[in-house]
Structure formats: C-alpha cells, structure tokens
Amino acid sequence: MSTTIPVTGPPPYDVVVGHDVLASVPAALAGTQRVAVIFAPPLAALAERVAALLTAAGSEPTPVPVPDAESGKNAEVLARCWDALGAAGFTRSDAVVGVGGGAVTDLAGFVAATWLRGVRWAAVPTSLLGMVDAAVGGKTGINTAAGKNLVGAFHPPAVVAADLDVLRTLPPADLAAGLAEVVKCGFIADPTILKLIEADPAAAQQLDGEILPELVERAIRVKAKVVSTDLHEAGLREVLNYGHTLGHAVEQIEGYQRRHGEAVAIGLVYAAALARHAGRLDDATVERHRTVLQQLRLPTTYRADAWPQLRAAMNIDKKTRGATLRFVILDGLARPATLEGPSEELLAQAYSEVAV
Numbered sequence: 352m353s354t355t356i357p358v359t360g361p362p363p364y365d366v367v368v369g370h371d372v373l374a375s376v377p378a379a380l381a382g383t384q385r386v387a388v389i390f391a392p393p394l395a396a397l398a399e400r401v402a403a404l405l406t407a408a409g410s411e412p413t414p415v416p417v418p419d420a421e422s423g424k425n426a427e428v429l430a431r432c433w434d435a436l437g438a439a440g441f442t443r444s445d446a447v448v449g450v451g452g453g454a455v456t457d458l459a460g461f462v463a464a465t466w467l468r469g470v471r472w473a474a475v476p477t478s479l480l481g482m483v484d485a486a487v488g489g490k491t492g493i494n495t496a497a498g499k500n501l502v503g504a505f506h507p508p509a510v511v512a513a514d515l516d517v518l519r520t521l522p523p524a525d526l527a528a529g530l531a532e533v534v535k536c537g538f539i540a541d542p543t544i545l546k547l548i549e550a551d552p553a554a555a556q557q558l559d560g561e562i563l564p565e566l567v568e569r570a571i572r573v574k575a576k577v578v579s580t581d582l583h584e585a586g587l588r589e590v591l592n593y594g595h596t597l598g599h600a601v602e603q604i605e606g607y608q609r610r611h612g613e614a615v616a617i618g619l620v621y622a623a624a625l626a627r628h629a630g631r632l633d634d635a636t637v638e639r640h641r642t643v644l645q646q647l648r649l650p651t652t653y654r655a656d657a658w659p660q661l662r663a664a665m666n667i668d669k670k671t672r673g674a675t676l677r678f679v680i681l682d683g684l685a686r687p688a689t690l691e692g693p694s695e696e697l698l699a700q701a702y703s704e705v706a707v
C-alpha cells in the first residue's frame with residue numbers, strides 16, 4: 352500500500368510513500384541507459400535491490416559507494432563521484448539514484464545537478480528525515496569548512512520513493528532526529544502534527560502503528576506544498592528553514608559530527624525564544640517547543656560558552672543579507688514570519704534560554 356503526494360513543480364514529480372514503492376524508480380527513469388546508484392555502506396543491500404530493479408527494466412546500473420553520512424557530503428567525495436560517471440561514460444540520457452539518508456541524497460542530487468550541467472535523478476530516502484524533508488524539494492548540495500550546504504543547486508528529482516519498511520534498520524536516535532523536522536512542520540504549518548506527538552510520543556516512534564505513517568505523510572504534504580509554490584526560495588520556502596539558523600551553526604562548530612535533526616531541535620527552541628524576546632510569540636508556545644522535543648528525547652539546550660562561536664557561524668547563513676541576519680520565527684502557531692536584523696542584545700538574550 353502506498354500514497355502518492357504530488358509536487359506540482361515545475362517540474363512536477365511524485366513522492367511515493369508506503370510499502371513496495373521501489374518500482375517507481377525505474378518507472379520514473381524509463382529510457383535511461385546507465386544509472387549511477389550512489390549509496391553509503393549501511394544501505395548496500397537496498398542499493399543492490401534498486402540496481403536489480405533497474406537492470407530488470409533494461410538500464411545498466413553502476414554502483415557508486417560513498418562514505419557514510421556527513422563524511423560523504425563534501426567536495427572531495429563529489430569529485431570522486433564525477434570521476435565514476437566519467438569512467439562509465441555517462442551522457443545526458445543517463446541518470447543518478449541516491450539511496451540513503453539525507454546526506455547521501457543531498458550529495459547524489461548535486462552529482463546529478465552538476466554532471467553535464469544536469470541529468471535526471473531519483474531519490475530513495477532511507478532515513479525518516481530523508482523521507483519527510485531532505486529528498487523532497489530539490490535542494491541538493493555539500494558542506495564546506497565555512498558552513499552547512501554552502502555549495503549546491505536546486506535540482507528536483509524525477510521521483511522520491513520512500514519505502515517505510517527500510518526504517519526498520521534505522522537507529523532510534525536517527526529516527527528521533529527525523530522527528531525534529533516533523534515537529535518543525537507542526538509549528539510552521541500543521542499543528543495536528545504536534546497534537547499527535549503530544550498525545551503519544553512513543554507511538555510517534557513506532558513503525559507498526561498508524562501514528563508514524565500519518566506524521567510522515569503530513570510532513571511531506573507540508574513540504575510538498577511549500578516547494579511547489581517556491582522551489583528557489585524566493586520567499587515562502589524560507590519557512591522550512593525554521594530552527595536552522597542556529598541549528599546549522601551548531602553543526603558547523605561541531606565539524607558536522609552532530610545529527611542534523613538534533614541541531615535543528617536546539618535551533619527551534621532558540622528561534623522560539625528569539626520570537627518571544629522580540630515580543631512576537633507567547634510564553635506557552637515557546638514552552639511547547641521544549642516539551643514536545645523533550646518528549647522525543649531531543650536536545651533543547653547547548654553549551655553556554657559556545658555562544659561566540661555560534662554567533663560568528665550564523666553570519667554565513669543563507670538567509671543573511673550583507674551584515675543583516677534574518678531569522679524565521681513564529682508570530683503564533685502556524686504563523687511563520689521573518690525577523691530582520693535583531694540586535695546583538697536580543698540574540699544573546701534568546702541564547703540564554705538555550706544555554707546550560
């Protein structure tokens with residue numbers, strides 16, 4: 352059983368989520384000759400299954416193993432992927448498939464965006480975070496020493512095949528990290544998500560119940576709607592960056608060793624505190640951020656002495672214009688807004704609510 356959630360584009364494509372969805376990959380890449388299947392070691396068996404489906408459909412898969420997680424999302428690994436495509440003689444009628452968590456699909460999508468200035472690609476997200484967020488919407492890219500995702504391209508996939516069964520092997524901490532982005536969707540657009548988690552936080556993490564699939568579908572619908580309206584982040588899409596200004600700074604100062612979803616959880620509390628200090632958000636909604644994230648055992652605090660480093664790292668956030676920091680905040684539940692150029696005092700006051 353599966354659900355198809357359309358991203359209306361342009362270009363249009365489907366997010367197919369549920370069980371037995373992998374056949375949608377060869378279907379979406381019909382007519383391609385060679386297909387590079389980019390994967391990290393923990394997902395080697397699934398990558399082989401995808402390759403077998405491509406072979407059965409008449410394509411010629413080339414396996415391209417890459418280092419796991421953030422250690423594969425950099426310029427050196429990107430260049431190795433280009434070399435693999437070059438050695439196999441990839442042309443514009445060929446394609447790429449990314450099989451893995453968000454780090455691998457971000458990398459694979461960027462390989463596809465840059466090879467011959469853009470070839471088709473498909474995403475097979477294998478983490479919760481990848482299914483609800485990273486694989487959807489066409490943001491592809493890599494990290495640099497200066498910051499998270501600083502090099503990349505908007506290059507939407509031909510299909511996203513999210514097979515809920517693959518989540519069975521996902522470590523619980525990675526499942527929880529994915530829920531941070533689901534919570535984000537709850538605060539910016541769909542408060543039912545928050546009610547579902549608050550009513551039964553354990554059920555939100557159980558693969559065999561009905562709650563987790565509903566949360567996945569709801570979060571994908573939030574993202575699909577936003578990116579269908581504003582692929583290139585001219586305005587509306589910025590709401591998906593809620594919690595990411597401080598979150599990305601945490602990841603950068605930790606050398607990309609911290610789970611993205613955990614950093615976003617800390618960043619969500621910071622953004623809520625910032626909104627309150629700016630007089631835009633009530634105490635109860637700020638507190639709701641802490642409680643729902645803590646129910647999922649996600650971090651909501653960070654080292655007090657890290658503030659100078661975090662503050663410097665935030666300067667290179669993609670929403671920054673010149674010297675003006677810009678934050679996504681809330682004016683209320685499901686009422687995302689922008690805060691431009693907050694004072695240093697305000698920034699530090701908000702951090703005092705996160706600092707331990």
Ligand SMILES: NC(=O)c1ccc[n+]([C@@H]2O[C@H](COP(=O)([O-])OP(=O)(O)OC[C@H]3O[C@@H](n4cnc5c(N)ncnc54)[C@H](O)[C@@H]3O)[C@@H](O)[C@H]2O)c1
Pocket residue numbers: 391393394419420421424451452453454455457477478479480481484485486487488489490491499500517518519520521522525528529611612
């Ligand atoms: N492009 C976007 O719009 C977007 C959105 C959100 C996040 N991201 C990016 O996504 C990345 C985070 O993604 P993530 O949380 O998936 O982390 P990740 O890709 O680093 O994966 C986390 C770990 O889970 C493992 N894993 C994944 N699926 C598994 C499975 N089914 N079974 C066993 N192990 C599995 C991975 O091998 C890895 O060790 C970050 O780089 C973030 O910047 C991008």
Ligand SMILES: O=C(O)C(=O)C[C@@H](O)[C@H](O)[C@H](O)COP(=O)(O)O
Pocket residue numbers: 484488490499500532584588589591592593595669
């Ligand atoms: O899709 C988006 O747009 C988002 O902002 C979703 C985020 O969850 C995601 O982490 C994204 O990669 C951040 O984008 P960036 O442009 O700040 O790197």
Ligand SMILES: [Zn+2]
Pocket residue numbers: 484532595611615
């Ligand atoms: Zn994110």
